[in-house]
Each structure stands twice: as structure tokens, then as C-alpha cells.
Amino acid sequence: MKPFTDIIDLPVLDEIDHALIRATQTGLPLSSTPYGDIALGMGLGGPDAVKQRLQRLLDIGVIRRIGIIPNHYRLGYHANGMSVWDIPDDVVDTMGEMIGALDFVSHCYRRPRHLPEWPFNLFAMVHGTSRETVETHVKDIHALLGQNVRNHRILYSSRILKKTGLRWRKSGDKKCCD
Amino acid sequence: MSNNRNPKPTPDLAPDLSALQIRLIEEFQRDFPTTPRPFATIAEKIGSDEESVITAISDMKTKGYVDRVGATYATGRAGASTLAAMEIPQDQLEKIANLVSHFTEINHNYEREDKLNLWFVVTAADQASLNTTIHSIEAKTGFAVHRMPMIEHYRLDLGFALQWN
Structure with missing residues (x-):
């Protein structure tokens, strides 16, 4: 199997960044002054120091967004379909941008094929209240992709076996961070 | 939009x-x-x-x-990570899934209805740690781990500014 390089330009994060990620990954405290509380807990100067760090992490793309993180399943989105598509390489970026812009697609990625068993190179995650809803959405995707689709499939998740936030640990580290 | x-x-x-x-x-x-x-x-x-x-x-x-x-957090931007999939015989899935979930580097471990029936995200501080973890999973479970790292993401709403006062 051809090895893939996952990361090309890894942003440089210092110890304080890592500590801030650990402090915020389980969520901000629901107090009047969450950033101030975090600053206090980490021994940083004040809420401004936390804000500046968070802003930088946003700017370099380490943080995608800050917000209320809902539980899709609990909110009634019981069907989670990972639609996977075999799209010719020369058009996959154009197609991906188009699919990634759809409201009902929560994630859209290009990933490597594993031929011959796995020909799919475009992944679009679709959440719906039922499988019927997901299938309707997937039909919409199919219509947009048109003749570029050589093959496709929907992989429904039947069980969530583990769902946690990020964990940080280097191999060889004796102490883990959670 | x-x-x-x-x-x-x-x-x-x-x-x-x-x-x-x-x-x-x-x-x-x-x-x-x-x-x-x-x-x-x-x-x-x-x-x-x-x-x-x-x-x-x-x-x-x-x-x-x-x-x-x-x-x-965009896992791929803050360390090394990859989506991974394994093909596990149904009667062993429970056992293997537990072994995989036990690794602290694993999150979002899902059973999916496919020949590739176990899907999870491996996150590590760097590429070397990621490789070590994947090899450990293969050694511990006896099954191959197929790596499906992100090559490109397609989203329009990645960039946004914080609201400063």
C-alpha cells in the first residue's frame, strides 16, 4: 500500500497552545467569565491572553470554530450516512467544492482510494432524521455529480462505539494528558 | 450561502x-x-x-x-491524524472494536454497514506516533488498518473572524 503523508505544513504549537487545547476541548466553563476562568486555571495573564491564543489557533486553522456543539443524534438526527463516491481525479476538486457547499453535508473530504477493493475518493457525510431523508439527500448529490459518478455507496453507522474529544499523547510519553 | x-x-x-x-x-x-x-x-x-x-x-x-x-479542532492541523477502516468478521467485531477503542489515540469509533465495518479516527502528536499507534492496533488485533487520511477538504465556511470588542 502506498503510504500517504497526512500532514504537510504542521503549524507550530507551543506548550501553552497544547494546554489551552486540553483546557477547552471538554468545553468552556458555563460561567459568566469562561475565558477569564481558563486564564486563571492556566496561570495566563487574563482573558485577553486566552483570546489572543484562540484567535491565532483559528487563524492557522487548528480551531475550526468556537460555538455550541450540539449532539446531532439527541436532536433527532438518527441517521448518519457516509456517502462515498468514485469520481475521476481530474474533476474531484471541482465536484468536492460543489458538494461541500451543500447545507445537508456536514463534512466533505477527498481521501485516497484503496484499489481494487475501495475505489472511492470523495466522502460526503450526510445527517438526517431517517435513512429516507439521507437517501433523498444522497440522490441530490448524485444528481449534481451526474456522469462523473463511476460508483458510489452509503455507509450507515449502526453503532457509535467511542466518541471522545482529542487526545494528546506522544508515543513514549509516560503521562497522558486526559 | x-x-x-x-x-x-x-x-x-x-x-x-x-x-x-x-x-x-x-x-x-x-x-x-x-x-x-x-x-x-x-x-x-x-x-x-x-x-x-x-x-x-x-x-x-x-x-x-x-x-x-x-x-x-481540525485534527489534521494540530498533529497527525487519519481516518482508518478495518474489515472485521461480524462475530469478532465486538471484541476487536473494544481493543481498538481502548487506545487513547482513537476517537469517533463507529460500526458501519459495509465490508469495511469498523471506522475510526486516529490522532497523534506527530506522524511517527501515528504510525506507531496504527502498527500497535494491527499487532494487537491481527487485522489490517486501512488508512484514509484527508487529502483535501471542501468547505466554504472555514474562515471566520472572532468578534472583537
């Missing part, structure tokens, strides 16, 4: 959510204020008060509608 990529709450299925709570979920999945008192800032924007906003969010957390208020 839609401002809200994430699923909206469905009142039919979450009937105990208040109007305030639905609005909070709809409007504050991103661009959460970084003001010294963010919940007061939100309250000001939507015509509520700080205490009501905090109470509404706490209540949703208690009921499980909200996992947390916080940052979502």
Missing part, C-alpha cells in the same frame, strides 16, 4: 427545547463571542439576559442536546 451547516434542531423530536434554546443552537454553533462575558454578549444580541442564556445552555447539556460549548 447557508450560514449554518450543522443540522438544525427538529422541534418534533426535541419538543422540550424552548424557543431560546432552539435559537441558541441555530445561531451560535460558530462565531461564539470571545468577549470577557460571552453569554452576556449573546444575551444582548438576542434580547435575553446572561443568566437565562447560561441556564438554557446548561439545561441542554444536562438533557444531552448539547455536548459542550467550546472549540472544534
Whole structure:
């Protein structure tokens, strides 16, 4: 199997960044002054120091967004379909941008094929209240992709076996961070 | 362009959510204020008060509608990570899934209905640690781990500015 390089330009994060990620990954405290509380807990100067760090992490793309993180399943989105598509390489970026812009697609990625068993190179995650809803959405995707689709499939998740936030640990580290 | 990529709450299925709570979920999945008192800032924007906003969010957390208020991290930007998939005979799935979940580097471990039936994300501090972890999983389970790292992501709403005062 051809090895893939996952990361090309890894942003440089210092110890304080890592500590801030650990402090915020389980969520901000629901107090009047969450950033101030975090600053206090980490021994940083004040809420401004936390804000500046968070802003930088946003700017370099380490943080995608800050917000209320809902539980899709609990909110009634019981069907989670990972639609996977075999799209010719020369058009996959154009197609991906188009699919990634759809409201009902929560994630859209290009990933490597594993031929011959796995020909799919475009992944679009679709959440719906039922499988019927997901299938309707997937039909919409199919219509947009048109003749570029050589093959496709929907992989429904039947069980969530583990769902946690990020964990940080280097191999060889004796102490883990959670 | 839609401002809200994430699923909206469905009142039919979450009937105990208040109007305030639905609005909070709809409007504050991103661009959460970084003001010294963010919940007061939100309250000001939507015509509520700080205490009501905090109470509404706490209540949703208690009921499980909200996992947390916080940052979502792009795993691929803050270390090394990859989506991975394994093909496990159904009668061994439970056992193997438990072995895999036991690794602290694993999150989002899902059973999916396919020949490749176990899907998870491996995250490590760097590429070497990631390789070590994947090899350990293969050694411990006896099954191959297929790596499906992100080559490209397609999203229009990645960039946004924090609201500074």
C-alpha cells in the first residue's frame, strides 16, 4: 500500500497552545467569565491572553470554530450516512467544492482510494432524521455529480462505539494528558 | 450561502427545547463571542439576559442536546491524524472494536454497514506516533488498518473572524 503523508505544513504549537487545547476541548466553563476562568486555571495573564491564543489557533486553522456543539443524534438526527463516491481525479476538486457547499453535508473530504477493493475518493457525510431523508439527500448529490459518478455507496453507522474529544499523547510519553 | 451547516434542531423530536434554546443552537454553533462575558454578549444580541442564556445552555447539556460549548479542532492541523477502516468478521467485531477503542489515540469509533465495518479516527502528536499507534492496533488485533487520511477538504465556511470588542 502506498503510504500517504497526512500532514504537510504542521503549524507550530507551543506548550501553552497544547494546554489551552486540553483546557477547552471538554468545553468552556458555563460561567459568566469562561475565558477569564481558563486564564486563571492556566496561570495566563487574563482573558485577553486566552483570546489572543484562540484567535491565532483559528487563524492557522487548528480551531475550526468556537460555538455550541450540539449532539446531532439527541436532536433527532438518527441517521448518519457516509456517502462515498468514485469520481475521476481530474474533476474531484471541482465536484468536492460543489458538494461541500451543500447545507445537508456536514463534512466533505477527498481521501485516497484503496484499489481494487475501495475505489472511492470523495466522502460526503450526510445527517438526517431517517435513512429516507439521507437517501433523498444522497440522490441530490448524485444528481449534481451526474456522469462523473463511476460508483458510489452509503455507509450507515449502526453503532457509535467511542466518541471522545482529542487526545494528546506522544508515543513514549509516560503521562497522558486526559 | 447557508450560514449554518450543522443540522438544525427538529422541534418534533426535541419538543422540550424552548424557543431560546432552539435559537441558541441555530445561531451560535460558530462565531461564539470571545468577549470577557460571552453569554452576556449573546444575551444582548438576542434580547435575553446572561443568566437565562447560561441556564438554557446548561439545561441542554444536562438533557444531552448539547455536548459542550467550546472549540472544534481540525485534527489534521494540530498533529497527525487519519481516518482508518478495518474489515472485521461480524462475530469478532465486538471484541476487536473494544481493543481498538481502548487506545487513547482513537476517537469517533463507529460500526458501519459495509465490508469495511469498523471506522475510526486516529490522532497523534506527530506522524511517527501515528504510525506507531496504527502498527500497535494491527499487532494487537491481527487485522489490517486501512488508512484514509484527508487529502483535501471542501468547505466554504472555514474562515471566520472572532468578534472583537
